[in-house]
Amino acid sequence: MEKNKRVYCLYRVSTKGQVEKDDIPMQKQYCREFAESQGWTIIKEFAEKGVSGFKVAAADRDAIQEIRQDAEERKFDILLVFMFDRLGRRDDETPFVVEWFIRNGIEVWSAMEGQQKMDDHIDKLLNYIRYWQASGESLKTSARTKTRLSQIVQEGRFRGGIVPYGYRLEKQGRFNKKNHEVNEILVDPDEAAVVRIIFEKYVYEGFGAQRLSRWLYNNGYLNRKGTNFANTTIIKMLKNIMYVGILRSGETRSEIFPELQIVPLDLYERAQELMEARTMHHNEVPFNSKGKSLLSGMVYCAHCGSKLVLTTSSGRRAKGEPKRETRIRYACHYKIRHPQDCDGQTGYSGEKLDGIID
Template structure:
């Protein structure tokens, strides 16, 4: 009987499996073993396993072969080429050496035997896998680059299309004259995707709540015939392709309108809402520390969330996560209480706001414990309605014109002053340059060192003013986009104004949290409102101080 042989075959992609690469490797190894008079007693095939990305310890076939090697079950490990064992330069050379050290000969049907008789053999063994690793890395870079180019061209990069989309053939052919697939919106699936985004955007709902609502509305996953699982909904809400943008790794395409199930602005709002309402958001971005003036005139350093979406959607209270106590600066939370103290089978409960410090640490707060949510919310709603009414009365063209004129006037004034200072400094620099020549010739009262020191100072001022002028010119150029931003804010206000009165409490919570950064409550229902910065700027523009 000849030497006992184990064969290992590997392909890294499914495409290679379809191209019959493993049968090719197998045939060549059988021919090689027959030439040598060896007996193949076991064969192992790895399909779709990357020798560059997957460690040997995570490859079942390699682990089983190593166990049998330690037990002396075979004499030779045969592969088509050595890179079938792996392409990791920091691992594969040592795996090969391990087999040899354990009495197993390692052979390639194309490259011969790998020996370790001297240092040159060890070096060549390492160099082989270092080169293989480099080739894998280059292939990876080429693949990523090409996939990035494909999505930028508006073509699908392959795989199963996301829910809401489908693959179609439109006559486009590839290099081998095969008809290729293109991606387009699936008209049967897209309404469900749009509904998911609307529920999150308008009501702030999460995956589980949306799953329940879709089930009640009879909307099911057409691919499974079952109700949508909440994790599927989360994946759909996170997929920017729904906004018409294709992505491959870090590469993103421009917006393709024909692939837009939802507007990009809505996707961005939903993404921001989901991020800010996540458990890890406060940890990720930190909490804002602010100094606030308390009711008694003193100041307190308080911690406030940087989010602009309600932390709590359920419940009858309008405010959530943005209510604070004016007596201690602490957080006020929404809850419920019995309307009457006498017992009954079904006591009516009303929404209230409670100061956390007053409830849990009475020594830290001398303000009221609770506030009726109905009283607070009615004041807030009244203020918001007033804002909406004023927004409706704004003449967009005149307002935008005034805003742009104010912005341009400010920049022009700053630019004029900066240029005047620059001209003055440049003249002074020219003067000192002339004095330097005179100083070198000995016809100046200042020494060259003194002149140089002054020149450096003036040069620094010239450089600083030059940068300031450049920055102002850039800001002035960017200021031209202010009109479109203000228009978008105004349109959003009008949209909220149209919706607010007929909106559910869930919708009102989302609208309110978008507009209001903080509400501070004090004794006798003193209410102070701080608007989000973008809305505040707009409101000030409407002279709502």
Template sequence: MMENRLMTGNRVDCLYRVSTDKQVDYNDKSQADIPMQRRECHRFCEKMGWTIVHEEQEDGVSGHKVRAENRDKLQIIKERAKQGKFDILLVFMFDRIGRIADETPFVVEWFVKNGIRVWSTQEGEQRFDNHTDKLTNYIRFWQADGESEKTSIRTKTALGQLVEDGGFKGGLAPYGYDLIKSGRFNKRKHEVFELAVNEAEAAVVRIIFDKYVHEGFGAQRIATYLNNLGYRARTGKMWHHASIRGIICNLTYTGVLRSGESRSQTLPHLQIIAPELFEAAQHIRTSRANSAEQERHVPLNTRGQSLLAGNVFCGHCGSRLALTTNGKAYPCKEDAHRIVKRVRYICYGKTRKQTECDGQTGYTAHILDGIIDKVVRQIFERMKAIPKSEIVNIRYREKMEERKALLKSAKSDYAKAAAELDTLRGEVIKALRGESAFSQELLSSLIADGEKKCLTIQHTMEAAQAAYDEGQVMLDALNAQYDDIISWADMYDSASMESKKMIVSCLIRRVEVYRDYRLHIDFNIDFEQFSAGLDISAIAA
């Protein structure tokens, strides 16, 4: 081969790299090219009397973010070095090899140890003859790494400031928006684009959030729902669940632009959904995550006609009750022409023999759901019968009394701990005089423990004080909570089963079922004044 006929010592492999696709040019054959680096390397080889035997180029590969083992072109050159196919690795500048301070210097050193001389057209040869050379090599790439960090920080800061000022940071417009020309130009003389709501797509976004929050649809179910109705994604293809998830997580639909940690003010002309609806969607999303499985208060799905999902447990062994059917069907009592399946909640621990459960194996779904339905309806009726001001003020006074008692207790504990600490510090003088029953070492240890105790109680006291001072915030939260509950009460009768399931999951944190349908219900919201006097056993009967 020609490579092997060339005089050993001047065979050159060239590596060209740019960090982004925008830095790539194209030749007359529409092939990607990096002409500036290529020309400089060719000119340098002619000057040195070297012969280029092989070239590799990396288009849009970050030398700061992508490590050497993940760069295919660099691995090809390393393999050629092992085979002795070239003598010199030539780059335009050394940072073309990489910009990672804890890696790139050792990549360069690897080539040198394997008999390859490493040259840059701008910086000469990198040698490793002594410790100074090694230090110079490390400092060079440490500086390059630092420049990349600075560039990254500058870019992030600039994008953050652009977003904070209400500008679009660039890229494709999110679904629900169009890009329109603003008439303004940036420093590169490129016209700047802005976002504008696409009403046709915005309607689909509202459907997605409505189904997700109010009816408990999951991403896959929403995608199927849209596809069945004939809606298509912007590409014209069928909706995919991953696209639905991306929309659900996108803060832009509330009219707030985001770039990293930076946020814009709410921009009313970009708002497609209310912030409260977005927050509800995020709460559902995190509640459905695997990490929240044991604390789940939101049903994983709302399919089927059962009212409870994920929040019903066996009162005897604590296992979750799972919904199942034995496949048998029976004529409906109300309509002899309709066949219904027998659906039951079964104790998962007992049926799988994971627990020693002495309760029932299962509970008929429509009986248990009927009890819960009656409880919810009666609570709603009682709430509607009492004026809002009375309910909210009662809860406000109760909460404030609780916080006042906690603050008083914390202050008392702090005063007691501080007095004990002062007493111990007073013993130090006595110990120095030899008059104390405690040794200096013991006193030092006791004082250190006392200081830690005081600091801990002080933090508790400060938190209690802050909670007590937030009375108005709590009052606003109670008002909002009441409005939510009343809106649920108004829509409950006419709501779909999916919506009812979501309402029940918002109201009820946990239902524990015992033999003969005896129930213990824990609510997400304090319904003590409304559930008092409710005889659940009588409702079950």
């Protein structure tokens, strides 16, 4: 067996949970021990954390692209992985990635499965079958996960992720199969009161998201981070069907769980109708191809660095009066959404600012 071969190692885990379980250190240990037993020298190691070998193409994986570049420059002799599926799980791509390395003089080895060869058609067929099986396992795992998440929401339990504003997690004495006490999702009374205010003002008082953002901030209602509710956050809250007491996972919707309901169904549905009615549906072709301001898209707030956006107004006019001239203003986009985080002006006269440049 030839000694002193230069080795690149590639380690990969698909999820954050695998990172927390120290899967990459385990892969390193096996690969290092295997290389040492072969008399090889590891000169570089790559670790991909939270990268799906099924969902992410090789062209979008920085580690694979760097390894391919070094292979072309003959900087190493062997590509070593813990198992071959660490290279990927795409049956329409990964076999050809492996074949590319071998064709370019790089040996491809697995610490658990040995060397992948391409000496004849049988080797190529086995190479393809391996990743066809890996791809199938990924699809099966995905299907099982979706099914389980659907079951969880149908049972009225939280599927995980960020807890929406208006709710909190709390242990209620339920244990999982590993005998670990798990959290249940409950309504947070203080936050739920704010959610109701948002829906009621939007539906009954005609507030828009931006106006709601300002009103909440001016009246001392802040989000969990202690800052104002951004208008985009308010829109997401108004669209969140969970406030009706319905849990969802993908296309799956649960029945209404009264203990999780913050707003009544009719109020939620009315909010959706208003949102749809207020949405401006634009044509694919812009109405104007020439801006009326000198610095459109090129000027920024000196206080927070946010881009200044254009706003226009013509003001109201009495019946019979001539139409007032449209006024152009530059407005700090970030200041509008987060008034407490920018100490600059909200807006600047377009005529004045353009005049300075002129």
